[in-house]
Amino acid sequence: MVKILLFSDLHLRVNDSLGVIRDGENSRLQDKRKTLKQITDIAIKEQVDLVCDLGDTYDSINPSDKLRLLYAEGFQGLNDVSLDGMSACIPNIKFIRVLGNHETDGKVGAGEDTAIWTYRNGYNVIVRPQRQVLNNLEILFIPEVSNDKVIEALEKYPDALVLGHFGIQGADYGTGKKDESGILLKHIVNRKQPVRLGHYHKRQRHYIGAICRANFGDKDITTGVTVMTFDDANKLIDEKYIEVEDRSLIEIKFHEESSQEKRIENLITAVTNMAKDAIIKLRYYGSSEWFQSQDVKSTVKQYYDIGASKVIVDFNMLNSEVKELEEVDTNFNFKDLISKKAQEDKQDESIGLKYLNKASEL
């Protein structure tokens, strides 16, 4: 029997707009540390033979040492992942990480460079298609490589279980947009064993879904791990999804056209949606004059008072140009917003003020 735990798309990052700085680090990193602990706990409880990270562990090809350490420490409970000088732990669980597209910065084959540091931390990182046998079960690992290489590997090992990180045409980005650049579905249907992938964060056919929410595009996804069990004849006898809790993301919209009652209703909805501990995005749609007249400061404070973990404000002009504020200073005013945006864009403030004029023309 072989039991495998799969998770994907952790997207560890030092700067995360969904977090606040707490005890000297981004609160989302603290959230993700808890996520890793939960994965380890499930792996031990379920007595799996292999934990496999299906990619996009990091956002880039060269993550900082802090992130690499956080990851390695997160899986210390599994003895295949041990840091230099740290003793191995009791459960004998294999650990494999498959490289995702975010970790190659879009350069095909670039993953091979990352192997240098990843091997140093004592676990296997798959940077090119590779077949391995685990207790008699044939597994084909496919990281982010060109479509041709994905297809070549699939054809070379037609009987293997496929664990990887690549796109399939027609797959759902989660925003309603469909994959148009991945491999064709025909290459994976009619295989003897399942194909389970990371990449798209929304759980769907072939994709296990992300372990946590990376941005507001993920606000409606479920987060969790997949556990697959194969019998001695290598037949899949059980597959279950175990939810792993992640902080919720709530979007609240304020439209210039909507009534006061509607705005109050929005607030109530947010509260009943458990705004406590959540990451809130207040989205304003209207003219700049209207936005200036809104008591954004009090609204932001209101959410922090309820216990929101982070409140993000964005203002959407009538011409639908989105100007987003990452950090909200509760003392800010609209002119400050313009000047902040101008600084960020390295532009003269007067260019920013054109937005004001533009909006007043509407």
Ligand SMILES: [Mn+2]
């Ligand atoms: Mn991803």
